[in-house]
Amino acid sequence: MLSLAWQTVKARTSGFIGAFVAILCGTALVAACGILMESGLRGGVPTQRYAAADAVVTGDRIVRPPGAGVTAFEHAAEQPSLPAALVARIAAVPGARAVPEQTFPAVVVGPDGQPLASKSSYGHNWDSAVLAPFTLKVGNAPKPGEVVLDSGLAAEAGVDVGGEVRIMTRSVPGTYRVAGVAEAAGEARQASVFFSETEAAALFGRSGQLSAIGVLGADARQVENVLTNDHVTVSSGADRSAAEFDDVSQTKSILAILAGSFGGYAVLVAIFVVASTLALTVEQRRREFALLRAVGATPRQIRKLIGVETTVVSVIAGVIGSLLGIGVSQGLRAAFVWIGVVPADFDLSISPIPLVAALLIGVGAARLAAWSASRRPSSINPVEALGEAAVQKRDVGKVRLAIGWVLTAMGLGATVVPLFVGGQIGAALAVSAALVLIIGLALTGPRVIGAAVRVIAPVLARSSGVSGYLASANALKNSRRLAAAVTPLMLAIGFAVVNFYSQTTFTAAVQQQTERSITADHVITGVTGVPAEIVRQIPGGTATSLVRTQVITASRTGDSVEVQSRPANGLDSTASGMVDLGVVSGSIDDLRTGTVALSDAHASWEDKGVGDTVEFWFADGQQAKLRVVATYEHDLAFGDYVLSAADARAHTTAGMDSAVLVKGADLTALNDLTSRYAGLQVTERVAAQDRSAERTQFLLNLVAVGVILGYVAISVSNTLVMSTAARRREFALLRLVGTGRRQIVRMMRTEALLTVGLAAVLGSLVAAVPLAMLALGLTGSPLPAGSILVYLGALAGAALLGLASVAVSTRLSLRAKPIDTIGTRE
Template identity: 30%
Template sequence: MFRTALRNVLAHKARLLMTVLAVMLGVAFVSGTLVFTNTISEAYQKSSAKGFDQVDVAIQPEYREGEGDKVGERRKLTHALLEKAESVPGAKSALGVVGGFTALGDKDGKLIGGGFQSQGGNYWGSHDPRYPIREGGRAPRGADEIAIDSETAERAGYKVGDTIPVSVDGPVVTPTITGIFTTDDGNVAAGGSLALFDTATAQKLFHKQGEYDEIDVKAAAGTSQAQLRTALDKVVPADVASTITGRQLADDQAEMIAANMSGLKNGLLVFAGIALFVGTFIIANTFTMLVAQRTKELALLRAVGASRRQVTRSVLVEAFFVGAVAAVGGLAVGVGIGAAMRALIGMVGAAIPDGPLVVTPGTAATALLVGVLITMLAAWLPGRRAAKIPPVAAMSSVHAQATTRSLVVRNVIGAILAGGGAAVVLYATTLDGSDGQAPMGLGAVLLIIGVFVLTPLLSRPLIAAASPVLRVFGVSGKLARQNSVRNPRRTAATASALMIGLTLITGMTVMAGSLQTSIDKMAASSIKADYVVSMANGNLLVPDVDKKLAATEGVTATSPLRNSPSRIEGETEYLTGVNGSTIGRLTDLTIEDGAFEVGGTNIVVDEGTAKYHGWKAGSSFTVAYEDGAKQKLTVAGVYAGNEIMRGVLLDNATLTPHLKVPSDPADMQVMVKTSAGASDATKSRLEKALGDNPGIRVQDRQDISDGIAQIFTLMLNMLYGLLAMAVIVAVLGVINTLAMSVFERSQEIGMLRAIGLDRRAVKRMVRLESLVISLFGGFLGIGLGIFFGWAAGELLASKMATYELVLPWARLAVFLLLAATVGILAALWPARRAAKLNMLEAIKAE
């Protein structure tokens, strides 16, 4: 039986090619994902580990949680503590670390790097072992000097002696570059920037005068990290700071990088799984047809003594060889995909640390295991079905058609699954937000499986609906319709592969379009301000920004939004300070209860916060501010919160005196209303008033909406690319089905040619059959996708009041056109093969 299986594989090389390709693509996706994520992860881990070479023990500040009316606070690491740490036995040296967001501008004043990746810090003394300065440069000294990393200098064309626009928290300064250094910092490797000042300047810029974010201690020769840590623990107050070894820091960083990469890895593997799932249809289809063509051969084997188990085993052995070949090829292609993905990241500007391509034994084993198991699993059912056919029945081919009973059972099961799945999805839409995610996922899986099981039943009426159009093509059209429904199970399996891909693409497109519209509506309905000004990374602005904007020509109203922690009813609650006299002209929030009145001790709160605390209009409560002072506030109104505006709003005149540093309040953002409204000229005037600051964003309502929606657009584009793999596999499935169909109908096609059907008509018949099958899968996929997009939107609507379903008809038409294109392209080779059949040889073929 083993030799028989091997001979069958070699005898059907061409017919198994599509199966090999389908499995190979899926395996390539899996192995490529593993190679790519392992390579990136190891590169970052090695890079971050180098950053801890100069750290044997780090002293980190403790955070004291708020209790009662006291607000939580981060403890301070002082210079006195640094000197104490440096003097412990076994310590060679100690350096203080301070840093934060630092925007560097290029020679056109535009931000270098991106938001959170633009960092700054301190250069320790005249020599800092962490940042070797290139020859010709020196350490920065004083407020007018700076050192920048070599990657940033190269990208922006800076050299020692140039001045560079810099912004930390608002004002733009132009220090001179005194040094260019090299670094293994992961942010720089990822395309960000790093700027260094002398310690005193850094502490002043980052509002940490006389304190450090961390103290790094280097051990003397002969002292281990554990010994140094024990010595430091004796002098470092436990309620002020904690100690951690450099080795542990590196391990923690490696774990964090691995955890961050696991999200990307799992996301990519989901789509690899989809491609493999779609591929199983092709594999099952191929082996079903191969087994059907060899029914008499298998019956003869049964007649001469082969058992059912041996017949099934022979089919599985064939599948094993096919899966093994596909898996090896997929692994090789996957390594190439991993390398290409890493190169692609570099091409779009998101550089990563250098490192070798990582192909682990686990990756190779996973690729081989996935390829072989998927193929054997898909081939098991056709093999088992063939083994159950009695030899006499197989010899007379009475088994060829599915029995009425089996079709009824299949349809009943399909109806139960589809109906149950739809019911679960509809039930999930009645739940609140995250509570409905799990039921909806379960319902979606059941519904897709149910529709897949029902596709043979659905194929006849849906394909029959295309009859009027097919009649236009005469005999070719009529034959194409009949061939499409001749074997409903095969047609269904082929169409289902395309259906799954289009279901996912359509559902995500519907959701993305609806979200974009909802976000636009949210921005338009909640903000009257023409512009919102903020730091590029979301850091705090300084008060001067509000003053400069208020003094700008054409500005009619401004309101800084100022955040401060507080304690309310024993819990931490953040307060948002606003300009009580102007906030009503800058926002358009829907009032659910009371009035929008902010001033003195009157506040407004969003409905979520009000519900949590049991407040309503007229309610009063006592707040403990950041400075410990207490005050009684009254809820004047409750408004409908959203992603743009929510929380407790009170007048800045009430809040500011109770900030930790009342003389130096910091704003999250500033809302601006102008007499001329939003325009390029107005935006340019505001940017100029702020000194063309590279770290500050001036955004109108559309910019805000686009910024929120950008992440959805980026994800959608990535998903389109990933799901393209499933569509490619579906194309192979259509080609495979048509090629097998042509082979099976060789005698029939020969007869048609003999009675007058020319080659062009034969080609048209095969192409129309392919088009009908593809459009059948396309209509099912788009229909299911719209349903899932609506259902997922209902979940979002419970959290987003402005959500509304928007059907992107233009894109849906493109998807249907894509399905038709798939059918046309997939039919090219089978149609040409059918037309070239020798009619006499085809007629006498058995």
Template identity: 35%
Template sequence: MVSVRRSASAFVAVALGVALVAAATLLLASGRPQVPDRLARAAVVVQSPEAGASPDSFVPTRPWSAEVAADLVGKLTELPGVVAAVPDRTFYAQPLVDGHPVAVDSRREDAHQGHGWSSAQLGGLRTTAGDPPRRAGEVAVDRALGLPIGASVTLLTASGPEPYTVRGLVAAPGVHVADEVAAVLAPGVRAIGLLLAPDADPEQVARAARGVVGGDGRVLTGDARGALEPRGDARTRWIGMQVLTATAALAGFVTVFVVASTFAFTAAQRRRELGLLRAVGATGRQVRRLVYAEALAVGAGGGFVGLLVGAAPAPAMGRLLVDGGLEPATFAVRYSLWPVAVSLVAGPVIALLAVWSASRRAARVRPLEALREAAVEQRPIGRVRVTTGVLLVAAGIALSVGTATADEARIAAQYALYAVMALVAGATVLAPAVVGPVVRLLRSPVRRPGGAIGMLVRGGALTATRRTASIAAPVLLTVAFAVLVSGMVRTTTAAYAAGRADNVNAGWIVVPERGPGLSDAAVAETGGTALLPTTVYRTDPRALPANRPLTALGVDPVGFAAANRVLTVVAGSLGDLRGDDTVVVTAATNLRPSAPYEVVFADGRTVSLRVVAVVTDGSLPGDLLVPRAVVRAHDPSALTSTVYVRDRIGAPLGGRVVDVATWAAEADAAEDRLVWLFTLLLIGVTAGYGAIAVANTLLLAAAGRAADLRLIRLAGATRRQVVWLVTAESALVVLIGALLGGTVALVGLLSIRAGLAEQVGAPVDLVVPWTVVGAVVGLCLLLAVLASVLPTWRALRHRPGRSPLGTVG
């Protein structure tokens, strides 16, 4: 006895939720790492050892030194089936056109990379014109630059601009130089590609290679070579995975929430029908089975439709993710089995989970309900529901306290999201008990639009609190998540930018433009204090921080101390940071001055440094300090990230000059843009879904109230007055949901602000993007009014005298 009209709202909600889950899981399944084109012809690749980093750090592997790499190349070349073992060297190199670096797509990391020509054969790359570079000063460039053979071109490298002659053209981004030049610019090696004979078995060669490498590297074949994709692509792919995982999880939560409120509303409308079933002998268990069977039918049908709706636009959604920077350029949608299975199962599971509470309520309907004419609710919410709601609210408050005391922003954001989920669920469970006080609180504004209509609106909300709460639930969810997510992002961004600006003592800052960093020539032109970062590696498992890559900053100690307001030395002297064997560490290392500190630099060489000073944790924009000359000696391709200057100067080659506030706001601009896109995506999921759920529920409510509204017409109300009545009722429901949702979100935002203030050590302003909030509430209000007014106008299109209830009064 499934009613199409009653089930339409739940069916649409399930279908939309499964569509989101299907699209997200299909995109997730397609997000596998891709083998870089420049290594595609190497059936076996030997990679340098992992550095013990966490999966989301995206730092390169620990390199081999030139001597170790040469020894490995010799041994690997002698293996049966190996034609050649080619070390792949990568360094920074960017062509200059008209004296400026060529603007490149920031998503294409290889667009400003250089390689030795020998590594071109690992990807099957050949010159389309001219010859390969054989000597110093010769280069092969991308033919898209439009440079002819024999033309002069200036390459910007880490040391500065250098003249080259175009020897050949290739159909790939980046530049290629002679092998001896590449060996100077990139002495460390992180990958050795093996070119095999046509009849060689890659797996047999890989087993032999593992015997050669031992524990000093990894041997990769097949799809496992995707681990060699550029770090930028890996990071972008990881971000996309987080976005899609969160979208799928949120879609599932919102779907269960919305469908549960829809089934609860439907169960309330069917009290007389269910009471009639009980009157003719149906048991409570039989009623529950009936409700579960209807939910299963709705879930199965909605799941199948949702799968089709979600799978069809997946390729287009994948392209949008690439264009938005949430997936790398190599991303492509591939259909696979497990997302289809998950989507088909999700529909029935979501429907059964959502109908649990409604089935219990339906089973408690008494046979006497079949004789009642009034639709007034007879019972307050039960003790179990009150207990459940209180426990959920208590859990939300506890998670909010955890948010305020979390040490890391990422952990705080997770706690805040869980806190709002718990508070939203708790507020929804307790909503029928809250509707009465809220309506009384809003008594004055409700009564203004006409005495009789205001009385009816208020009386209807107070006598049908469960119905009002069920309709307001999607609004509560939508507003709560929109306010929380948008406010959290804006507040966090502003707080970290302000804290970053307060830490710097400078008038202006020079930052890179059209490139990943500044060359030494550009730094010399500024005359300021520069930060030259490089990645170093600790191999001692007892070291703190334990066995992970570290960011070492090459600095001038005097200038750095003057530009850093929070630098606090707790032991030793910063002035002793000189020579080629000194280092400054943080207190977290538990080291004292004169202690040895062994690291591996980018050239693969292990160097024992001597601690000359210890500074407080949080004093450095990195992990340790070394003299700038030490970084340049071991990392010829390192680029300066920032230069602090007192007075405004002219922009150097490849750089631009900004004030401190602009620099602080732009320091994480790329990440902030991706986070905001992620935020808008989540808001779009919840707002769009919630608004549609409001419309569906009100359409269902309007269909069930047609007789009541005709009766009001017979009592003397005009058609316009009845329309105004349902409009005011819809506005009241949206207002109640918005107030409850805003209150829930405010709890989460206040806890986030407290946590941020503790982290940055300064007061933090709460930033709420009212434009987003207003748009979400406005969308819910618009759809709610349309969903209630249009069916009402249609139902009352005939005069009361033509109503089957009687003649004109």
């Protein structure tokens, strides 16, 4: 059977090109997602500040509630601190030297009064310099009132040993004498300022706590055995960079989550595209299978032949596609670097594991699609086969139709959910509803397209002459072929439109609510944050701290536990005059340390009210049990949790405010106050909300959707070219009975316009219903936010793709003489 399958593939190379391209591109996409996921676990940047350490101990950033499964966890946004008592326990390990490290914001102020911001800058205790190791180039170790600068920072500041620099930590910049200049091997990602031990402890501001502990002379396994029950992470090798650089740690978490969700979509789309392409390939070989059945081939032999042919093609395409996935992953990495999600020096981890997994998924998807496509040609009896081979099957199967109508109904039902569930979850549900609708319409496509064609075909026949008559006759008699071309175009239009406008609508809703909710006159912001002491120094007005943070929640449904990271904000009890949370119950004036306000929707979901205790995890992974003092409506602007500013600030690495909201103060006096601090500025109230996170997420979604749409576009062109090329004998027959070449071209152009038109209408409907419900739920208007040019661009792109694919394949099919083509075998 393998020999026969191989001979068939070689003899019908053109017939298998479509399936080959679909499998190759799908495997490349899945392999790229696998590489990104592995990089989230094993990738990173070269270790610098911990390069000499054998192991690094940090607080555990993985939040996994009791009873949660292996995949039910969240990555804490902030680095938790460590008890200083762990140093003695680690030092008790034979041969080990434990080096405590305290890290905090420390920015050198330039001559212009602004921070030197060429790279992130942090302060450390001098004893931790041995972990790099930093060695003194000139000068001595720092004493109180002195600092040691790394060589790059000293050059940028233009100072040398004995000179003075101004450094801002969490207060007004102080003046320090430069005691020495140190350097370490390699190009530093961060600038380092070293203080004496006593001064570093005071600036760190957390008595009895450390940022990390470096270990020299002992391996990670020995340290892990000592700290088994202390909720710490012991890193070694390449993982030390995640402990050193917060952006690397966040990148690894983002890549793992993104690759998982993006990869899931990619696998579904790949299976869908491969299945439709193979079904079209098998459909075009009906005469061949009919002849095999007539000469005695059994149904099992037909299915086995199709399965082995598919395996041969999918293995070759899968191997090439898996290797191509390496290039795709590098392209995605470059896009993520441009967005700002991945550091420019973050290296991907490439191993055979994701490549082999992608190959197996590609071959498995192809075999599943081949099994589905082979059922029809293998199940009919020989007499029916010869009779049916010349015309299309009258209708699709009842089971397929039933599943399609059920999915369509489910998709329509899911579109109303955003009316009751808002926020980012509502936007995600709108996309999911659209996908379910697309799958439902794909299954019921021949029936839906057939009904539409019966309405449109008579109009075409009367209005477009001979070409219109031929196009309408073809559409009526081959509605399943038309549906196969319409479906991927509909998928591309619907998927692109709903993904783009769901994000723009959500962003517009956040902006709309923020503008209503921030009632302060002015906002103080800073390059690296705002010192908390600013609030107490506002001249002639009132102020409140605003600390943007996150919390991690866990909800139990039956035996499963869902863990989710949610946006949160920290405010002072004086915030009521500067923000409008839309309080439903309780009072924001009662917000103190140990209390929390919940959004009304989240409070209802958790069945919590004023006076109840709610449990969650702070941004640094520390568990919290706080008393509810208020519930509010404006969750888009403030998230589901509003903490006291002191609680929110205490669980961030920087320990500073994100902004300070001010009301009633003189602008000139505010400018005088902020001029004493480096990097602070006074802005209008709308600037209080940081839109960078939403912008990054939006661009991230665009990249992911763009890659999938690129694959869909390839499959669309692939399908249209295959279906058009298979009609060469039909074109030859039309030309032999007197139809002109131009008339055939016009006929195919009319069919292409019909295909694009139906895809545009169905794709727009698939996107319009969930988007209208989402917009109603978020903004009160049924019109989604965003430029209409994107929608028109999606339609134009689909039209250009469809018309160009059909036009090129038609003209190529008409190049041969009709008498030669009519005699060729199918």
